Amino acid sequence: MSKYKSFAAIIPAAALVGWLGYTFWQAYQPQPERLQGQIEAQQYNISSKVPGRVDQVLVKKGESVERGQLIFTLLSPEIDAKLEQARAGQEAAGAMAEQAEKGARSQEIAAAYDQWQKAKAASSLMEKTYKRVDNLYRDGVLAEQKRDEAYTQWQAARYTERAAFQMAEMAKEGARVETKRAAVEQARMAAGAVAEVEAYAADTRVESWHRGEVSQILLRSGELAPQGFPVVSIVDMDDAWAVFNVREDRLKAYREGQTFQAVIPALSEDSHEFMVSHVSVMGDFATWRATDTAKGFDMRTFEVEARPVQPIEGLRVGMSILVEQE
Template identity: 40%
Template structure:
């Protein structure tokens, strides 16, 4: 009777001990088993920043965040009164230069030409009188009627009249022929410079209209309508959703299976763990600042981190993916 009672007590205790050992073994197996290692990256796209050369006030924003734009679309309009004032100044300078150029090409006025001609004719008449007077005095001198001094005076008057006539003729020819070639070239150069100033201001006016250089999606707009922006200040970012890739920071001991051109099987948590394939196109050391950890307690060397970029293979899934979504590689 006593032996039966002992067996009835020992056997359940033994079974309980076996159960505890089994539970501890199973729990230990799962707890001590190495955890699944994953590599996490994220979706990235090419972005370009839209800015203006001209400082001013945001007059109008013609797009909103998330909107699709095409190359050539007007994104925003900047109000720049200073540029408009400079355009008025440049146009006025151009008009003045054109007037000077026209004057140089046309030459003297008809009244000035006529006056120069009359002075030339007057000088010619003076030469005729001085020549006749000189001839008379010469005859009288030959006859011994007048002294040599009178002849010298008559000769001097004749020569002076001839010089005056030549000077008047030169003035007339200059008035008739117009400005010198160099003066005309200088006037033409002034016109070209004024036109260049107008073209420069026109380029600034064109910069007040911000145009999308490429198609994409407006990812972020910085200023609001009515705010002031400076030269080169960013106005908005445009994301090219067609140029999409995944970027990973990979420890170098995981790089053995990541070669250039290799296809990565990944899952995207935001898409209910949907599988998406990427192709490796870029591998680069991220630098010493990205060291992962020392593999030895003595710190003999560090495992470095590499940047890995992979372009999207499953193009049909591009519409579902968004920049910033996590991408998981399970080892």
């Protein structure tokens, strides 16, 4: 009986010793390190190329938007006025080009022809007058000065006739090729000015270039929006990634293309698979650890980005992500 009592006393003592031994062994085992990062996602700011007053913001915070969806509109009377000016200039340039192409009107050609006939008659008269004065000069009736004056008036009338004839020919032929081409180019330039202002006017209706979720609305209806100032910001959670600062002695486990398991406490205790997509080419010299006497050098950190292998439902920007390192 005493033998059984001795065994009964030894068994609890042995169990206690074994438990204490295992506890001490566990205490001296190297503990896994926990690496903590956070979730980030691609963010886009939606703004306008032109300044104006916000007319309507057509989305709400937290709303999902698609590419090409109208986000907000602007009021800009200045652009409307410039568009009217540009269109008027285009009409004027087009009329000038049409006039250059068609040439002078029939009435203008007839008027130029009549001016030539008038100058021609005057020249004929001055020729006859000079001949009469020249005969009188030869007969000794008039002085040489009178003959010279008549000759000069005749020559002037001849030049006037030639000028009138050239003007009539110009009216008949129409504008020169260079003039027509210049008028056409002026019309094209005016059309380009209209297209430019129309592009600015179209930019008062701003659409999203990306799909995502509205994260911020920075300006409301009635507020002035400067050129390029973001009115709405969206976040694309389909383009999300995790960011870690990894100590350099652990960096070999996070090369591009490598995968690892991580836990997102805000979602569940289940692990998710991530793949390293980028490792910073420069170390962060602001975050470091003092010299490790065992290793003999200061520890720098490098930023590592990793993307989920499979989409994770409920993922949000700023969530913590944990990785157990052996």
